[in-house]
Amino acid sequence: MSELALASGMPGTGLAKKAVTITTRTWFVAAALGHWIFLAYILAVFFPPIATQGLDGLRGLHLPAGFREGEFLGNLAAASHVLLAAIIIGGGPLQLVPAIRTRFPAFHRWLGRSYLVAAVLSAVAGLYMVWTRGTVGGLAGHLGISLDGVLILVFAVLALRDAMARRIRQHRRWALRLFMVASAVWFFRVGLMGWVMLTGGVGVEFKTFTGPFLTFLGFAQYLLPLAMLEWYFRCQARPSGAGQWLYVVTLACLTGYMCVGIFAAAMGLWLPRL
């Protein structure tokens, strides 16, 4: 994980190139702040009860797939899943800051290894919870998040393979893809809360946590960020003025929506529980 960098070294010329860099950096700053609000919630809600009561601390939490009497392995999976989320949600954005990578390379490497291990363990624990205990939502939701879990495992292996072989350019790409899929749960919350705020929840059946919008979001939570990332790579590799401007407009609209979602998730889900 030693070569993560966003919006640095973009080839191309002129205003379009600058606009791509500024829009991507603006997206990143908003996403990083949103991640750290979610991190504050994770630290405040999950850490104190589990630190003081062990697995019994899961009992009082709002987690339908959280605590089951006498199921040690499943309870351990649930506890480690929510605790490891702190490394993934808190550490992911830090890995993408070029200044941290260049000024504190040892910290970047240490955090990169921790992030990789946390993402793999958390994905395995999440898959175990979904398919042995069930959770809210229908089959489409379960399939959507499970594919995300599989992609986390695949991208983690590919990022590690290229890092060990010192293929730094490829490693950077796989590490960025890993960030997008490991943060899918954050994109999901932000995407859902933004939608609820703007439309009142069209296509969402709140009682069963199913419906067309949730089916869409179950896959879009990582496919859309991955598609935008591939487009960003394309803007870097084969810069063309029109393509770059289209990317800028699309990312600016998505960033606007993301900011609405961050506000709605912070006010509706995270800050009230601190």
Ligand code: HEM
């Ligand atoms: C690796 C990135 C992931 C992170 C950072 C993460 C984070 C979290 C957090 C913070 C919660 C607590 C819910 C909340 O209060 O908002 C949670 C719950 C949960 N997650 Fe994840 N998650 C990740 C990936 C996954 C994957 C890949 C799966 C399944 C394949 C999964 C399945 C679950 C389940 C089943 C719950 C419990 C929901 C319930 O109690 O019904 N997670 N996750």
